Amino acid sequence: EAKSLGTGPQVFNEGISSAFLRKLRLERELRFAAERGELQLVYQPQIGLASGRLEGMESLLRWRHPELGAISPSEFIPIAEETGLIREIGGWALGEACRQLGEWDRASRAVPAIAVNLSARQFMAPDLADSIRRIVREAGCDPRQIVLEITESFGITDMEPVIAVLRELKAAGFRIAIDDFGKGYSALGYLKQLPIDILKIDKSFLAELTTDPKSEALTRAIIQMAQGMELRVIAEGVETHAQMDRLRELRCDIAQGYYIDRPMPAGELEDGYLAPTR
Ligand code: C2E
Numbered sequence: 001e002a003k004s005l006g007t008g009p010q011v012f013n014e015g016i017s018s019a020f021l022r023k024l025r026l027e028r029e030l031r032f033a034a035e036r037g038e039l040q041l042v043y044q045p046q047i048g049l050a051s052g053r054l055e056g057m058e059s060l061l062r063w064r065h066p067e068l069g070a071i072s073p074s075e076f077i078p079i080a081e082e083t084g085l086i087r088e089i090g091g092w093a094l095g096e097a098c099r100q101l102g103e104w105d106r107a108s109r110a111v112p113a114i115a116v117n118l119s120a121r122q123f124m125a126p127d128l129a130d131s132i133r134r135i136v137r138e139a140g141c142d143p144r145q146i147v148l149e150i151t152e153s154f155g156i157t158d159m160e161p162v163i164a165v166l167r168e169l170k171a172a173g174f175r176i177a178i179d180d181f182g183k184g185y186s187a188l189g190y191l192k193q194l195p196i197d198i199l200k201i202d203k204s205f206l207a208e209l210t211t212d213p214k215s216e217a218l219t220r221a222i223i224q225m226a227q228g229m230e231l232r233v234i235a236e237g238v239e240t241h242a243q244m245d246r247l248r249e250l251r252c253d254i255a256q257g258y259y260i261d262r263p264m265p266a267g268e269l270e271d272g273y274l275a276p277t278r
Pocket residue numbers: 044059060061072073074077090093116117118119179180203236237238239256257258259263
């Protein structure tokens with residue numbers, strides 16, 4: 001009996017320490033990931049539900065570690081946020097999206113827009129708007145081709161500076177999307193104050209859209225509210241034909257998800273979606 005009592009906690013501790021060691025290692029090595037060329041952007045198409053055309057794409061970070069293999073952004077973005085590295089990594093991602101836009105532009109591949117994710121932590125830097133504008137200007141990009149995706153999860157912090165930064169970016173021509181809408185504690189009052197263009201319905205609603213009447217009712221309500229505010233609505237996490245049909249009935253504008261395509265490297269997106277315009 002005494003023996004078996006002893007093994008449980010030991011296994012448990014080993015589990016904790018290997019997760020802990022991995023985190024320490026990622027923290028240490030994330031610092032050099034960009035300069036070592038280990039970061040990459042992949043792009044997921046966003047399709048107009050009425051037109052069937054490409055309306056935009058979301059850029060998503062990937063970290064290909066030489067020994068640990070592919071590391072998911074849901075693992076390394078939180079580390080980047082905790083350590084403050086998100087500032088550099090976010091800057092790298094925006095610069096890379098702009099570089100890619102420039103490349104497609106020179107090849108006469110018409111790109112409606114590229115969305116770039118911003119984390120709440122990046123808004124803690126007082127010069128966020130300036131640094132975004134500088135990166136885009138130096139890359140020779142038009143801000144009107146860039147959508148900045150932010151989550152509503154910073155409702156807890158002081159919203160005034162966030163609103164000021166977003167207004168400045170909006171005035172510079174960027175479009176603003178609220179990501180994961182409906183997932184957190186939506187401070188609906190802020191929607192009135194935020195200068196937003198696009199609302200992205202959280203994928204948890206999509207998962208049950210065609211099976212749970214409550215999810216459908218909520219999705220319908222979000223779409224109606226967004227349209228009343230003249231926002232475009234993107235449903236993300238669309239995985240089935242049935243979901244596509246239902247979203248069309250609900251007059252959702254745009255769909256993004258595995259049913260259409262997975263996030264993919266620039267070359268693949270180009271071959272599949274960007275016909276040369278001359
Ligand atoms: P997100 O911004 O909500 O991005 C959407 C996530 O859903 C992506 O996961 C995408 O691959 C995944 N997805 C797309 N279609 C489907 C689908 O049909 N079903 C399901 N279940 N999932 C789908 P990914 O690429 O693993 O990224 C996870 C999160 O990491 C992102 O969530 C975002 O919060 C963060 N992230 C990724 N790239 C960046 C970045 O460049 N900057 C920042 N700050 N965060 C990023």
